[in-house]
C-alpha cells in the first residue's frame with residue numbers, strides 16, 4: 001500500500017526503507033531539501049510540504065508520523081488534519097504520552113479521521129531485525145494500517161493491544177522496564193569494574209549470554225560496547241531520557257502501584273546529569289554543623 005510519512009530521522013528513515021523493501025510505497029515529507037533527496041534515493045516519493053504529501057496519496061489516505069513527542073506531533077496534526085478527508089488514518093509511531101493520544105484520537109474523530117497510536121520499538125536495528133509494534137486504536141482503523149505494521153514487525157512482533165491510547169500505554173511501560181533493566185546491568189557491571197579481580201567485562205557479558213538467566217539483547221549490546229571501548233572512556237556518564245520513564249512512574253503513583261526499581265532508575269538518570277549536586281552540599285554542610293564532621297573544600 002501507499003503511505004505518507006512525516007519524519008525521516010533515525011527511526012522514520014529506516015522504517016520507510018523497510019516498508020519499501022516489503023513492497024509498499026512511501027511519500028515522505030521532510031522539511032530539509034537534503035533529507036528529501038535522501039528519501040528519494042531510498043525509493044520514496046519526496047514531498048516539500050504537507051499539502052504536497054496529501055496530494056500524492058489516494059483515499060483512504062494513511063499518514064504515519066515519526067517525529068518527536070509533544071509539539072512536533074501537535075503541530076503536524078494541526079497542519080495535516082484540515083487537509084485530510086473523512087476515513088483517512090493518522091498514525092503516531094513515536095513515543096507520545098498515551099493521554100495525549102487519547103485526546104488527539106477524540107479531536108480528529110470530530111473531523112471523521114481515524115487515529116492509531118503505534119508504539120514502536122527496535123531502534124536503529126529495526127531495519128534489519130524488524131520493529132516490535134504495539135498498536136492502539138479502533139479495529140477498522142488498525143485493520144487499515146495492519147499491512148504496514150506487519151511489514152515493519154518480525155514474525156510475532158505486531159499486536160493490536162487495545163483502543164486509542166493502549167498502544168502508547170504498552171510502549172510507555174515497555175520503556176519503563178527498559179530503564180530498570182539498563183540500571184540493573186549498569187550497577188552489576190559497575191561493581192564488577194571495581195572488583196578486586198581484573199575482569200574482562202566483554203567476556204563476562206558474552207559468558208552470560210550463553211545459558212544464563214540474565215542473557216538478553218541488551219547484554220549482546222553490552223558485549224559490543226565493551227569490545228569497542230573496554231573502559232567506556234569515550235562516553236560521559238550523562239544519561240538522557242525521552243519521557244516514558246517519567247510517565248511510567250507517574251502512572252504507577254496514580255494507580256497506587258509501587259514501582260521502586262523503575263522510579264530509582266529514573267532518579268539515577270537525573271543524578272547522572274549533575275556534575276555536583278546542591279543537595280549533597282547541604283548534607284555535608286549540616287553534618288559539619290551538627291557533628292563537626294570533615295568536609296572537602298570546593299575544588300579538592
Ligand SMILES: NC(=O)c1ccc[n+]([C@@H]2O[C@H](COP(=O)([O-])OP(=O)(O)OC[C@H]3O[C@@H](n4cnc5c(N)ncnc54)[C@H](OP(=O)(O)O)[C@@H]3O)[C@@H](O)[C@H]2O)c1
Pocket residue numbers: 006007008009010011012030031032035066067068069071072073075076093094095096120121122123124242
Ligand atoms: N531512536 C530510537 O531508538 C527510538 C525508538 C523508538 C521510538 N522512538 C521515537 O520515534 C520518534 C522519532 O524518533 P527518532 O529517533 O527518529 O528522532 P530523530 O532522529 O530526531 O528524527 C526526528 C524526525 O522528525 C522530524 N521533525 C521534527 N519536528 C518536526 C516537525 N515539527 N515537523 C516535521 N518533521 C519534524 C525531523 O526533521 P528535521 O531533521 O528537519 O529536524 C526528523 O526527520 C520519537 O517519538 C522517538 O521517541 C525512537
